[in-house]
Amino acid sequence: MEPIIQAGNKKVYPIIYKPSQNSRDSINCFLVEDAYSLTLIDAGIEHPVYKQFFKEQLAAYGFQLQDISQILLTHHHNDHTGMVNDIVACKEIPVYASDKAVPRLRFEPDFLHYKIVFFERLYRAYDVLHMPAAMQRMAKLKATYEQREQLKVQAEILPLHQSQMLGDFRIHYFPGHSPDSIAFYDESTKWLFAGDIMFANSIPNALVDFDEEGAMLPTVQQQRESFYALQSFELAHVFAGHQPSFTNAKQVIEQSLRRMELKWQRIEQAMQQGERTGQQLAQAVYGTKLEKAFIFVLSDIIGYTHYGEMQKKMTIHKEKEVWLFNNERR
Ligand SMILES: [Zn+2]
Incomplete structure (x- = not known):
């Protein structure tokens, strides 16, 4: 169990769950x-084993579900929202998230339908749509659409905006990992509740996503900019969504930027061999991980090629349904 952190009359009780030993x-x-x-x-x-664990942790700290007075979400991913419906079912309390999280947490049908169209087109362009892992992902997206009423957050989501205050927390947008990633910063304690914007030992994936108009977001560029923005914060303690909390934020940020640069270099290197499809590129850089960690590998390949094109470090030929990538500079 991570220790309880205290500053003045404020206390943080971590609830740290390890899926396996x-x-x-x-x-x-x-x-x-x-x-x-x-x-x-x-x-x-959202899992019965987790729910049990969560309640036991609460009890170990001397709390129960009814004691929670509000919920703040760093982003919409389902490893961050699991207990929301259980908590609001036993007591009506405010649930806050980024304004950009609202359609995602509500599982709005138009949004989910567009998501299916968007990924089908993108996976075809990267020549991976025929892969078993891609077909699985598409089936999952369609199942989510069908089950949206059960899956959605059963509470009104109160939208938060950049720089807004909520109690002692200032809200900061840090897009990259997801478009709706925000952090909660307490200026008096210099604590940052960071969700998945940075981790102690690795770099969060910048997951492919789209904006309100349906255009693909420059997730890698956004993640880079978020790291640069974080450099100007005074951070005493960062509470992250995964891996241990940490106090050496400056080093973690520098390390993260280096890791991003290395990812780009590996992709750039794979293009030395000449024109490549998305699948060939993914295969060359990630090998068997492509099938095993499909969503994350594809997010990297799509994100970093998009980044390379934006930076004019490479060219993407988009004339046909299947795109071709090469390292000619524009
Ligand atoms: Zn997460």
Whole structure:
């Protein structure tokens, strides 16, 4: 169990879940207590074993579900929202998230339908749509559309905006990992509740996503800019969505930027061999990981090629349904 952190009358109670004994990535959420409130930041995964674990952790700290007075979500991914419906079912409390998280947490049908169209087109362009892992992903997206009423957050989501204050927290947008990634910064304690914007030991994936108009987001560029923006923050303690919390934020940010550069270099190198399809590129850089970690590998390939094109470091020929990539500079 990670220790309880305290500053003045504020206390952080970490709830750290390890899916298995040797899993590197824990799933983290945090209870923040002050004189007036008990805030839950992120809410774990939707799973019976997790729910049991969460309630036991709460009890070990001397709390129960009804004691939570508000929920703050760092982004919409389902490893951060698992307990929301259980908590709001036993007591009506406010649930806050980025304005950009709202259609995603509501599982709005138009949004989900467009998501299917968007990924089908993109996977075809990267020549991976025929792969078993891609077909599985597409089936999952379609199943999500069908089950949207059960899956959605059963509470009104109160939208948060850049620079807004919520109690002692200032809201900061840090897109990259997801378009709706935000962090909660307490200026008095210099604590940052960061969700998945940075991790102690690795770099969060910049997952492919689209904006309100349906255009693909420059996720890699966004992630880079988020790291640069984070450099100007004074950070005493970073509470992350996975892996341990940390106090050496400056080093973690530098390391993350280096890791991003290395990812780009590996892709650039794979293009030395001449014109490549997306699948060939993914195969060359990631090998068997392409099938095993399909969503993450594709997010990297799509994100970094998009980044390379934006930076004019490479060219993407988009004349046909299947795109071709090469390292000619424009
Ligand atoms: Zn996560």
